[in-house]
Amino acid sequence: MINFNQLRNFYHTAKNRSFTLAAKRLYITQPAVTAQVKSLEDYCNLKLFKKRGRTIYLTDEGKTLYEYARKFFEYEKEIEDVIEDMRELKRGVLRLGTTKAYARYFMPFMITGFHEAYPQIKIHLNEGSSSDMIYSLLDLKIEVAIIAKAEDHPDVYFTPFSQEEMVLIVAPDHHLARKKAVSFKELAEEPIIMKEIGSGTRKLINELFAQSNCTPNVLMETSNAEFIKQLVQRGDGISFLVREAVASELRENKLATVPMEKDIFLDVSIAYLKDQHLSPSARAFLDTLKKLRSPDMTPQGIGWLMAKMQAKRKRTSDS
Amino acid sequence: MINFNQLRNFYHTAKNRSFTLAAKRLYITQPAVTAQVKSLEDYCNLKLFKKRGRTIYLTDEGKTLYEYARKFFEYEKEIEDVIEDMRELKRGVLRLGTTKAYARYFMPFMITGFHEAYPQIKIHLNEGSSSDMIYSLLDLKIEVAIIAKAEDHPDVYFTPFSQEEMVLIVAPDHHLARKKAVSFKELAEEPIIMKEIGSGTRKLINELFAQSNCTPNVLMETSNAEFIKQLVQRGDGISFLVREAVASELRENKLATVPMEKDIFLDVSIAYLKDQHLSPSARAFLDTLKKLRSPDMTPQGIGWLMAKMQAKRKRTSDS
DNA sequence: TGCTATCCATAAAATTATCTTATAAGTAAT
DNA sequence: ATTACTTATAAGATAATTTTATGGATAGCA
Known part of the structure; x- marks a missing residue:
């Protein structure tokens, strides 16, 4: 199993054609780089660098490995970007559940608002009865449900919504x-x-x-x-x-x-599991819902909320 | 900078949908895996697994990361294969230098023998005068030269060949x-x-x-x-x-x-640098040349060697 | 030519990362 | 209820990595 730290040290050394510069780029000292590259050479049983005077060159084997390492660390960057995107809600999935009536008459408005704020998040909307949605929550098929509180459940949080x-x-x-x-x-x-x-x-x-x-x-x-x-x-x-x-x-x-x-x-509630961590997208969606609620927390009906949302959309599109 | 050890632990955990199995695959203990995955989650600021009962599932973010990790470790395997190939002489370059007369009249025979033993090694044959080849050695452009010993050089080994x-x-x-x-x-x-x-x-x-x-x-x-x-x-x-x-x-x-x-x-000699490590392909080539030499180490001419090689080729093709 | 700055090599010590041991707590099956 | 299995957690041990300190070699420069 190749040691990635050694490979990273090799990569930067090859890239800079210098142990010292590689060390600077990696914010470590030169002997650390030298040691790691040496370890890699031992692991490979191949000389990766040749030295003439005080400058180093890649051997043919080193050149080959460098090309592979380059792609490897490019791919590492991709992975870091993906993580960043998921964290920053530039990528992800929001799994919702609601009743059919809600899905048809109210969800489009809520989803539109969320989608404007986080356009890259894909929304999976599950439909069914209130108790169906509870089961979907427990099965971890959805993270958030907007349902009438048909029956209580010890593992589910219910927050009155409208x-x-x-x-x-x-x-x-x-x-x-x-x-x-x-x-x-x-x-x-x-x-x-x-x-x-x-x-x-x-x-x-x-x-x-x-x-x-x-x-x-x-x-x-x-x-x-x-x-x-x-x-x-x-x-x-x-x-x-x-x-x-x-x-x-x-x-x-x-x-x-x-x-x-x-x-x-x-009474319509927002439901989610008590012990499960919510994904960033689910948390963001809950925040969106909170903002939709009236400031004095008085539960309101769909009509009032829809009117509020449409007014808000109008304001933002005017500006 | 993502930690590859954490990613590897995550990958095996996701693959096996179990910390315990991942630990077995990695020949370490379960707490080690748990700790590494937890560290990765902290680094990402994302939950990668969700738990229900005693079984674990990937979150959506975990699934996304897993797909990337899978490709990543596939690529790791590729790198290991390349290293293995280079070590086993299934891939590589042999940089030779010789004089024009040699290149024309004798090298084809020598290279054919080497090429039969190591068909994947690419041969770069440099031509020039004996002293040109010495400079090519010193410039690290070639690793081995077959030349008349026109002049001595302190950094170059000369072995009589023919x-x-x-x-x-x-x-x-x-x-x-x-x-x-x-x-x-x-x-x-x-x-x-x-x-x-x-x-x-x-x-x-x-x-x-x-x-x-x-x-x-x-x-x-x-x-x-x-x-x-x-x-x-x-x-x-x-x-x-x-x-x-x-x-x-x-x-x-x-x-x-x-x-x-x-x-x-x-007098024709094999020349290579005194202080430089020879690549596996260069070493293999020198071994090939050694076998070509007569057993009693009496220097022989081209004609004798060519005859010997042709006889050898005939034997191997007959069997 | 000698001086100096720069670079790589090496060894010992310090630090950090990783792993193990031991154990707990929760869950599923008998 | 008991047993077996899984994940979680903490402390200590081990291994990997880095730093510090130093030496030797080289190239640029006075």
Whole structure:
């Protein structure tokens, strides 16, 4: 196994055609260089330098080895650059996880902000239910998840990030459509289309029904929000979704919302593992998210954050 | 400056996905590996491994670095192979020097023998007068010279190698052509074409004239033996050349030799620097030459050696 | 020619890097 | 629960590297 220190000393000696200059370049003394080169010659069983007077020349073998050493230390430089790039976030991967609704309606804004700050970081966005994302965290497939806190986990940190308004959606011609305020008790009768188990929405709605001492009449469950919308639109049942997710359908009167007695909010958290070190990109992403949050730390909904981001983007593009 | 030992430990750990296995591969203990990898992580300011349970995984940064490290140590292997090749004479250069006559009439045989034994060694054959070759040795342009010992030099070793018969050549119709034995005294009258100063032949002939208390009547001097032959053939003068160099002209009766009172032999030596280490290829070449020499170390002429070599070549090709 | 500065060589001592020993603590399998 | 296996950590030992000090050789210069 070749000794790299010896090779480095040889390389600089060959490059400078001088032990003394090599020593200066390496910030060590000349005898150290001499000794290392000598050790390399012993290892190789080859003379690498020939001497005439007080100047040294490479032997043919030395010349050959020098060419190899040159490429070698060029490659060393490359490695150092890569490390530097990774440290300076000029290169890397950010592995995120979030729910589909979030991925569609909010992540693009967050990612755009991060991507502007760190254009070289590749983003891997994983989608699934809140509990899926917890498992992805534990499997180390992702580093950060933005999810509703569907269930607690001892190894996972949850930091409140935003509160999303949930709305009851019905078909525009539904008999509930003109109600001014409905209770969960009233809804217990209605066939309801639910997000899948593991979903934060599902957990929240279930809890609210339970608080009203009733259980929902679950017609169907699915993880697909688009599917839910279509079923509700056709009058096959009612459902709860994040307001932002149904904004366009409400504008186009394809769906209607019915005010609840009390507004419903889904708590969205940033989740990451307690004991695992976060990569520089993950840390940078968390910092980006922190800056997005309102200064008084009041949880806000998607709409507010999106507006803030768009304002910020406008400011930076104006300047 | 990245520490290669740390990188090597990291590489083997990543390759085996285990500190313990890496330690076994490296013939050191596990704590040594752990410490080195930790040092590398500190240097990089990056986590390279993540741990889940008792198994370790590479982080994204670790994966990137691993790819670079892999190429790095592949290249290390290449360097080790090159060193091995140079040591084993599977790669290298042999820098020789000799006189033109030798290069033409004898070197091909010697080089063929060497080349068969070491087919990968490139041969650089330098030509010039004996003294030119001495200077080339001192300039480290060549390592070994096969020359007539025209002049001694304190830094150069001379080992007798062969004795070449010199013949007096004249035009076939020259008035000396039918003489049975001529003396240098008789030749002092004749216009003679001499090899250039620095040539071993020139020195020998001069000395022989001097021993007979006369000086040659130098018509012309040149380093070009072909030129000499043509001039002599045209009857412009007489000259001395190595018999082998005029063998074909004698056969074709373009030139004639005249027996001298005493046969003349040119001492040919192997010359190399006293204080300089010889490269493996140069040493191997000297060994080849030693084997060519007759067992009783009697200096022999070119013709004898050539015959011996051809016989040897025949034997090896027959078997 | 002698002086001086410069360069490489060498040896001993000092320092630094690396490794081992010993042990702990956590995890997976029986 | 026990055993076996893996990584983590600290202290001491060993090995590698460097410095200090010095000598010898050479080239430039007065």
